[in-house]
Amino acid sequence: xxxxxxxxxxxxxxxxxxxxxxxxxxxxxxxxxxxxxxxxxxxxxxxxxxxxxxxxxxxxxxxxxxxxxxxxxxxxxxxxxxxxxxxxxxxxxxxxxxxxxxxxxxxxxxxxxxxxxxxxxxxxxxxxxxxxxxxxxxxxxxxxxxxxxxxxxxxxxxxxxxxxxxxxxxxxxxxxxxxxxxxxxxxxxxxxxxxxxxxxxxxxxxxxxxxxxxxxxxxxxxxxxxxxxxxxxxxxxxxxxxxxxxxxxxxxxxxxxxxxxxxxxxxxxxxxxxxxxxxxxxxxxxxxxxxxxxxxxxxxxxxxxxxxxxxxxxxxxxxxxxxxxxxxxxxxxxxxxxxxxxxxxxxxxxxxxxxxxxx
Numbered sequence: 158x159x160x161x162x163x164x165x166x167x168x169x170x171x172x173x174x175x176x177x178x179x180x181x182x183x184x185x186x187x188x189x190x191x192x193x194x195x196x197x198x199x200x201x202x203x204x205x206x207x208x209x210x211x212x213x214x215x216x217x218x219x220x221x222x223x224x225x226x227x228x229x230x231x232x233x234x235x236x237x238x239x240x241x242x243x244x245x246x247x248x249x250x251x252x253x254x255x256x257x258x259x260x261x262x263x264x265x266x267x268x269x270x271x272x273x274x275x276x277x278x279x280x281x282x283x284x285x286x287x288x289x290x291x292x293x294x295x296x297x298x299x300x301x302x303x304x305x306x307x308x309x310x311x312x313x314x315x316x317x318x319x320x321x322x323x324x325x326x327x328x329x330x331x332x333x334x335x336x337x338x339x340x341x342x343x344x345x346x347x348x349x350x351x352x353x354x355x356x357x358x359x360x361x362x363x364x365x366x367x368x369x370x371x372x373x374x375x376x377x378x379x380x381x382x383x384x385x386x387x388x389x390x391x392x393x394x395x396x397x398x399x400x401x402x403x404x405x406x407x408x409x410x411x412x413x414x415x416x417x418x419x420x421x422x423x424x425x426x427x428x429x430x431x432x433x434x435x436x437x438x439x440x441x442x443x444x445x446x447x448x449x450x451x452x453x454x455x456x457x458x459x460x461x462x463x464x465x466x467x468x469x470x471x472x473x474x475x476x477x478x479x480x481x482x483x484x485x486x487x488x489x490x491x492x493x494x495x496x497x498x499x500x501x502x503x504x505x506x507x508x509x510x511x512x513x514x515x516x
Contacts, residue, residue, distance in 0.1 A: 202368045203229040215373040219385035223269045224312040235289035236265035243272040245445040246296025247393035248505025266391035275310035282320035285436045296443045302418035408450045409500040416462035430477045441480045446487035448497045483511035
């Protein structure tokens with residue numbers, strides 16, 4: 158019995174020591190920014206990047222930490238107008254979208270890659286707290302009317318909870334539950350042996366190579382063809398190599414579930430629009446077109462899904478007296494295949510065509 162007890166005690170000590178070592182390494186390395194130490198470093202970098210971006214003449218080389226950066230951009234300089242969207246809307250600016258040029262003395266593009274409903278709630282609430290913004294252009298990606306369409310919003314999870322409390326009370330408890338799940342997951346990752354190799358590799362590499370601030374010396378003058386650009390107003394220019402490759406790439410096949418929408422999220426959008434209006438911010442919807450190949454309707458269910466979603470967006474806008482520009486159907490805005498980089502990205506210079514269709 159004593160031998161068994163001693164064995165269990167030794168095993169417990171070894172296990173505790175192993176987990177302690179793993180936790181120390183995971184907290185120090187943390188390549189996915191799940192824990193406090195590296196997250197704090199990322200947020201500090203984002204603040205420096207946003208300040209350098211606003212101070213630059215032509216912009217900076219784009220880096221992938223776009224959610225913390227766009228959050229920092231809101232805090233760095235108050236803008237009268239802003240745009241939000243996923244990558245479809247990251248290129249919108251007063252230079253290519255006449256309604257923004259006509260109505261905005263200052264502008265910030267807050268679009269983020271794979272942005273969704275949760276990202277919008279977080280960033281729109283921060284924008285409203287600045288008490289300076291008057292207009293918000295929302296470039297409506299088709300997944301904006303589903304909850305948790307992806308998990309990237311967890312990079313700013315605390316802001317999602319605060320945003321829900323401010324703009325989306327119906328979503329507050331679900332957001333709180335989601336964030337609790339994220340935090341519990343982060344704690345489990347801290348002691349995970351599975352996570353250990355990536356953490357060791359992160360420590361070995363040293364400073365994250367993505368944490369670089371590279372200023373442009375000419376407008377749209379990417380240092381290399383593979384570099385995308387963020388302009389001083391936060392708007393995005395795709396990497397020249399990606400744009401150049403558009404004539405040689407196969408167009409992704411769309412699926413009907415991309416345009417699926419949940420009625421409860423539509424109802425929550427209704428409330429969010431009203432609460433923003435109460436805080437002095439008018440919303441404008443911008444519907445970005447999808448590649449003409451999709452609209453050949455080889456898969457009729459896809460065309461129907463996008464058409465039904467667009468009708469739902471327009472109906473919501475009419476209920477709330479919200480202007481709507483554009484259409485998922487490129488024929489309605491006069492754009493052909495050569496205006497597109499891929500299935501769901503027009504070259505940003507063609508946002509003026511989208512502005513030509515006011516619903």
